[in-house]
Structure formats: structure tokens, C-alpha cells
Amino acid sequence: xxxILKISAKEPQQNxxxxxxxxxxxxxxxxxxxxxxxxxxxxxFNLKAVERIxxxxxxxxxxxxxxxxxxxxxxxxxxxxxxxxxxxxAHTFWPGALTLVVxxxxxxxxxxxxxxxxxxxxxxxxxxxxxxxxxxxxxVTGTSANLSGHPSCTNVEELMGQLGGRIPLILDAGDTGGxxxxxxxxxxxxxxxxxRQGALPDAEIQKAMESA
Numbered sequence: 001x002x003x004i005l006k007i008s009a010k011e012p013q014q015n016x017x018x019x020x021x022x023x024x025x026x027x028x029x030x031x032x033x034x035x036x037x038x039x040x041x042x043x044x045f046n047l048k049a050v051e052r053i054x055x056x057x058x059x060x061x062x063x064x065x066x067x068x069x070x071x072x073x074x075x076x077x078x079x080x081x082x083x084x085x086x087x088x089x090a091h092t093f094w095p096g097a098l099t100l101v102v103x104x105x106x107x108x109x110x111x112x113x114x115x116x117x118x119x120x121x122x123x124x125x126x127x128x129x130x131x132x133x134x135x136x137x138x139x140v141t142g143t144s145a146n147l148s149g150h151p152s153c154t155n156v157e158e159l160m161g162q163l164g165g166r167i168p169l170i171l172d173a174g175d176t177g178g179x180x181x182x183x184x185x186x187x188x189x190x191x192x193x194x195x196r197q198g199a200l201p202d203a204e205i206q207k208a209m210e211s212a
Contacts, residue, residue: 001165002160002163002164002165002166002167002168002169002170003168003169003170004156004169004170004172005019005020005169005170005171005172006172006173007128007171007172007173008173009033009126009127009128009173009174009176010127011127012127012128012131012171012173014131014135016171017128017131017132017135018135019169020032020041020132020135020169020171021132021135021136023168023169024041024042024043024049024132024136024140025043025136027042027043027046027048027049028042028049028168028169029041029042029049029052029053029056029167029168030042030132030167030168030169030170030171031145031159031163031167031169031170031171032126032128032129032132032171033126033128033171033172033173033174033176034068034124034126034128034129034142034176034178035095035096035097035124035125035126035176035178036097036124036152036176036178036180036181036182036198036199037144037145037146037152037153037154037176037178037181038144038145038152038153038154038155038156038158038159038170038176039068039129039141039142039143039144039145040053040056040057040141040142040143040144040145040167041068041129041132041140041141041142042140042141043136043138043140043141044065044067044108044109044112044139044140044141045107045108045109045138047109047111049141050065050109050111050112050141051111053065053141053143056163056166056167057143057146057147057148057163058147058148058149059143059148060114060148061111061114061115062114062115062116063114063148064112064113064114064116064118064119064120065112065114065120065141065142065143066099066120066121066122066141066142066143067108067112067119067120067121067122067139067140067141067142068122068123068124068129068133068139068140068141068142069121069122069123069133069139070123070129070130070133070134070139071123072087072090072091072094072123074133074139075090075100075121075123077105077107078104078105078107078108078119078121078139079102079103079104079105079119079121080102080103080104080105080106081103081189082102083102083187083189083190084190084212085187085189085190085191085192085209085212086100086102086187088208088209088212089185089187089192089205089208089209090123092208093200093204093205093208094122094123095123095124095125095126095130096123096124096125096200097124097125097180097181097182097183097198097199097200098122098182098183098185098200098205099120099121099122099182099183099184099185099196100120100121100122100184100185100187101118101119101120101121101184101185101186101187101195102118102119102121102187103117103118103119104117104118104119112141120184122142122182124142124182128171128173129142144181145159145162145163145167146159146162146163147162147163150162152178152181154175154176154177154178155174155175155176156170156172178199179199180198180199181196181198181199182196182198182199182200183196183197183198183199183200183201183202183205184196184198185205192205192209
């Protein structure tokens with residue numbers, strides 16, 4: 001059975017966050033709402049937890065797990081050869097619905113990158129995600145809480161319909177109101193390309209890069 005705890009999206013209760021962090025710290029997975037959809041959070045450095053995410057979602061192990069951070073400085077520690085383009089986009093759009101795909105540092109287990117050596121990083125505009133990361137003293141995974149290939153979930157009812165019982169702890173802040181996933185930008189040095197259209201319009205990214 002999944003334990004479901006209510007939490008405020010804007011002012012998350014610290015005791016609930018600390019309880020969720022205790023799951024992350026011991027290698028369990030939890031589901032939390034973000035500014036787009038509900039996600040699955042775990043310690044990306046714990047291979048047992050990472051393996052559990054792939055099992056729960058039925059996700060191909062060739063697909064990397066996105067990582068949520070709580071600052072640009074934290075993201076930099078997970079990326080190799082940080083470019084000016086990365087820093088410009090991060091400072092312009094974070095926290096928000098932009099995911100940046102870059103070469104991963106060797107600190108990250110290869111399994112987290114789907115054996116690609118690249119990592120997708122995002123600082124979500126979510127008080128809950130930020131609080132959990134800070135309470136866990138490190139980044140957490142941010143893959144969507146759904147069966148691989150199925151629609152992303154904006155509320156716990158949808159989540160339970162797909163993953164009920166597979167996730168030990170779910171933090172319920174109501175419906176996220178999300179309609180689109182984050183926009184994904186792939187960076188190769190200072191070269192950039194849209195890997196997935198999403199909540200952040202392509203035109204805004206183009207404008208930001210032209211003004212860099």
C-alpha cells in the first residue's frame with residue numbers, strides 16, 4: 001500500500017518534508033508534485049533506488065533519469081565542462097519548466113544516465129521539490145510518476161490509477177495544473193537544440209540565446 005500525506009504546495013510542512021527525506025535517505029522512492037506533473041524522487045547516487053524507479057515505471061534502462069536540483073551551483077556539480085550557454089539559460093529560466101541535457105560528471109552513476117553519459121537537469125519552480133532536496137542534502141531524481149509510455153499525472157488519483165501500491169510514499173498537494181512537460185534543451189558546448197517542446201515556448205529560448 002502507498003502511504004499518502006497531504007502537503008501544502010506553497011508552504012510545505014517541514015515535518016512532512018523531513019519524513020519524505022527519511023525515505024530518500026534510506027534508498028526508498030517517493031512521489032512529489034512539481035510545477036508540471038507528479039514525479040518520482042530518489043537518491044540518484046543510490047543504485048538500488050535507481051533500479052527501483054526503472055522497475056516501477058517499466059522504463060527502458062537506456063533512458064536517462066532526469067535530476068532535480070535546488071540551485072544552479074548544485075547543477076554545476078553534476079555537469080562536466082559547464083558552458084556559457086548552460087549558465088545563461090539556467091540564470092534566465094530557472095527555477096522553471098526548462099530541462100538542460102549536458103555531459104554528466106563522473107560523480108553520477110552511469111545507470112542514472114541510461115548509459116549515455118549525459119544527464120537532464122532541472123530546477124523546478126516547486127517549493128516541495130526544493131525543500132525535499134535541501135532536507136535530503138542533495139539532488140533527487142525527477143522522472144514523471146507514471147508507467148512508461150502512459151500519460152503524466154497531475155493529481156494523486158491519476159497516479160494511483162497507474163502506480164498504486166508501487167510507491168511507498170506519495171505527497172499530495174492536489175492537482176498541479178500542469179498541461180505540458182518541461183521543455184528540454186540539449187547542449188553540446190555552446191551549441192543548443194530543442195530536444196522536446198514543452199511548457200517553455202521555443203521562441204523564449206531563441207530570444208534568450210540571441211541576447212546572450
